[in-house]
Amino acid sequence: MTAIPLTWLYVPGDRPEVVSKALVCGADVVVVDLEDAVAPDRKEYARTATAERLTDPQPVPVHVRINALDGPLATPDLQSLEGLPGLSGLRLPKVTAPQEVVRVATRGTAPGIGLHALLETALGIEHAFAIATAHTALQGIALGEADLRADLGVREDAGLDWCRSRVVVAARAAGLAPPPQSVHPDTLDLDTLAASCARGRALGFLGRAAIHPRQLPVIERAYLPTPEEIEEAEQIVKAAATDEGAQALPNGRFIDAAVVATARRTLSLADRDRP
DSSP: OOSOOOEEEEEETTOHHHHHHHTTTTOSEEEEESSTTSOGGGHHHHHHHHHHHTTSOOSSOEEEEOOOTTSSSHHHHHHHHTTOTTOOEEEETTOOSHHHHHHHHTSOSSTTOEEEEEEOSHHHHHTHHHHHTSOTTEEEEEEOHHHHHHHHTOOSGGGGHHHHHHHHHHHHHTTOOOOOBOOOSOSSOHHHHHHHHHHHHHHTOOSEEESSGGGHHHHHHHHSOOHHHHHHHHHHHHHHHHOOSOEEOTTSOEEOHHHHHHHHHHHHHHTTTOO
């Protein structure tokens, strides 16, 4: 994947027709869900349908969220996905300890497939950095906020801010990409989604998971730099090209190596969809 992913669209694994639509709706990554989105009596069908879909390469990267690692369904999920050309990543739900990541990474069933750990409990948050550094196959961590809310008994959104910052810091400390935000459950209230994305961006997240295609352009707009941000970043990078030391721009803005690094990240995001 050459473009920086900003949108991660979840679709139920037992709805092949929905998966087909998701693959062409503009999401950067499609996440086929075998876990929460699938009823217990549909688990086997979801697994089979997903494996059939992924026997061929897909138009966009496809990740699969398998069932709980401490339950009886994770092993057959992993076995069914072994060696599939259309599989780009595995999302591991409710990870609470690094050993869980290591067990999946060392199975040998999905060599070269990136793992992404979802932290959805208080214990997972406490072990965030240990999980983020558990194995070289791990490419990212993220929150699962619905389950985390239930575990913590949190009702107000602000009650999760410490957990959000904890996961952002753990990811960056481990050398991983900034995590995407968890899903926004209201698929019709796009104004609240936009405000929530702005808050997430301020906390250090990059991109967001979605559960409906209409959420994708809102997320993308929120996380792509504005024209003003691009212009400022270009000025900073241009100034740094002529003088690598700390300096002040004509507008009085002081820049140093850290500011230049941030500017380059901004321009990388701005160029993500350009050839």
